[in-house]
Amino acid sequence: MIDIINPATEQVIGAVEAADAGAVDAAVAAARAAQPGWAALSRGERAAHLQALLDALTEAAPELAALITAEMGAPLAVARKVQVGLPLAVLRSMIDILDKPETSETVGNSAIYREPLGVVGAITPWNYPLHQTIAKLAPALAAGNTVVHKPSEVAPLSAALLADLVRQAGLPGGVYTVVHGYGDPTGAALAGHPGIDLISFTGSTEAGRTVAALAAPNVTRVALELGGKSANVILPDADLAAAVKVGVANCFLNSGQTCTAWTRMLVPEAIHDEAVELAVAAAKKYTVGDPTDPATRLGPLASAAQRDRVLGHIERGLAGGATMAFGGGPVPPVGYYVAPVVFAGVDPDAAIAQEEIFGPVLSIIRYRDEDDAVRIANSTRYGLAGAVWSADREHAVAVARRLRTGQVDINGGAFNPAAPFGGVGHSGYGRELGGHGYDEFTAVKAIQL
Known part of the structure; x- marks a missing residue:
């Protein structure tokens, strides 16, 4: 068990069970079993599921904000407006994308389509625990993938509540699975798992290098959102x-x-x-x-x-x-x-x-x-x-x-949750949010006619 410490009081406020490699295997297997059925749903059906999740998150927003304040110390005003408000906007933006009909690009005699990758492994940090999760989960699910998620061991309680809300919203089993634990062995087992088609990581540059190295033997796609010094x-x-x-x-x-x-x-x-x-x-x-x-x-x-x-x-x-x-x-x-x-x-x-x-x-x-x-x-x-x-x-x-x-x-332009987010250099590669974030979780297929 991993104790969760309230950083304002230094008191234990909960605990989660650390997953070993076997638990990661089971989670990936469940996600892989669920993925074909989830991908087979129409865009409208996936949008309806995500809308149900958005409704559940909106209703639980006060509880989520209080939980995030308790587990990582954000002032309540920040927790409500940013820590919870921003992920709600991100989820809403993915529903908006699904509400539009699927389009294909034509290049000469080829039709170009975007299709789901399969199973996504998501590893998220403690500083914006819900937002960093939704920034990966929402586009991954919208595109037809399933997700296995390892939240930070420092602030995992909001992810545990999110998993409950996913079930309450009626999303199919195996579509979103949480595995708690430390970077090693749990995160390492997920990043290096042969059943993962994309590993999406947010964290330090040093940890990002490790994730990319673990994914390389399986030629797993990697998206990294790392540090900054803006x-x-x-x-x-x-x-x-x-x-x-x-x-x-x-x-x-x-x-x-x-x-x-x-x-x-x-x-x-x-x-x-x-x-x-x-x-x-x-x-x-x-x-x-x-x-x-x-x-x-x-x-x-x-x-x-x-x-x-x-x-x-x-x-x-x-x-x-x-x-x-x-x-x-x-x-x-x-x-x-x-x-x-x-x-x-x-x-x-x-x-x-x-x-x-x-x-x-x-x-x-x-x-x-x-x-x-x-x-x-x-x-x-x-x-x-x-x-x-x-x-x-x-x-x-x-x-x-x-x-x-x-x-x-x-001149202080407002953050836009529909604009692509990501970095260059040691800040990583790949993009989250908006249409570019959606595309990150897809594979491109060309059909010659």
């Missing part, structure tokens, strides 16, 4: 106050445990100090505390290991010469808390500017000119997200096109 590029003509305020909010969302977080704020040399003052003023408003308290903006980190990892990065930042403009504030005596930190004058090659910290830590970096800003933004091994701010939107888009990353927000 740059928030503030151009000289931008609304500095707005850019800094939104940038701090983005960096600190979910206590900084977001792979797309804009953890590097790039500002012109001439206004660096002003940006630091604005960032410190914004950071002071992030109350750290009990995630069930409506006044809390920063809950605990998800585990003791993650807290210690973040504190280690902060210590290395100070040792490397960065200036802590804000940080070291009080935190509750119990729980895995880290006070928010703003580093100023950060060297773009420093560890805190290159490594994914996954905590409420912002690095503010000077740049000389636009070319220097683009160079710095592209100087990490990652390429998942980013932002550009300018009074000239067309110019901002031109700069965004120069950034080596999977998605860029212009």
Whole structure:
């Protein structure tokens, strides 16, 4: 059994049974047995099943939000709006895709079709436990696949509830199966299983390499959504106050445990100090505390290991010469808390500017000119997200096109759950969400006429 710890109280709130390789074999066998029948359903029939699941999730939304707060520490407001609200929107978008008739592409004398792959293995992290699951489950099921899912052992309770809701919604047995456990042996058994047709993984770059290596002997398709070290590029003509305020909010969302977080704020040399003052003023408003308290903006980190990892990065930042403009504030005596930190004058090659910290830590970096800003933004091994701010939107888009990353927000553009999501470089490959996410879970077939 694996105990689940509430990171705010450090108390055990539940337990799940770890699956061994034999349990993974049984889950894959059940998924493979169920897949032909599920794929044979019409698009309308699969849409009706997913609508039933959406209805069940919507009804259970308050319970899911409270469970996610308890298992990984997100403040209730974040749990309701983002941790649960976003996956509901993603599921709805897949239903919308199925509501449209199937189309085929014609190339010369060939008709091109997209068909289900078969059985999908999904391995998801603890930072957005329900969203990362639905981002894989919804398109996989919509396309006619079945899914075997291993959630993170840190925050698996929402996946257990999701499995109950899948059954209550009337989806066929074997369509979605959860296997709990650690990366080794449970995740390894799933990634290396010969009965899996696609392994979809979200997590660290290091773990992604392991997953890809385990899948390689079976020539299993792999989709990886990995780490990030995103740059928030503030151009000289931008609304500095707005850019800094939104940038701090983005960096600190979910206590900084977001792979797309804009953890590097790039500002012109001439206004660096002003940006630091604005960032410190914004950071002071992030109350750290009990995630069930409506006044809390920063809950605990998800585990003791993650807290210690973040504190280690902060210590290395100070040792490397960065200036802590804000940080070291009080935190509750119990729980895995880290006070928010703003580093100023950060060297773009420093560890805190290159490594994914996954905590409420912002690095503010000077740049000389636009070319220097683009160079710095592209100087990490990652390429998942980013932002550009300018009074000239067309110019901002031109700069965004120069950034080596999977998605860029212009002047705080809203997240779009129907747009493709994924990265380049060490942030992975493959796409989730929307039509591109649906296509990721399909095989292409050409029929010559």
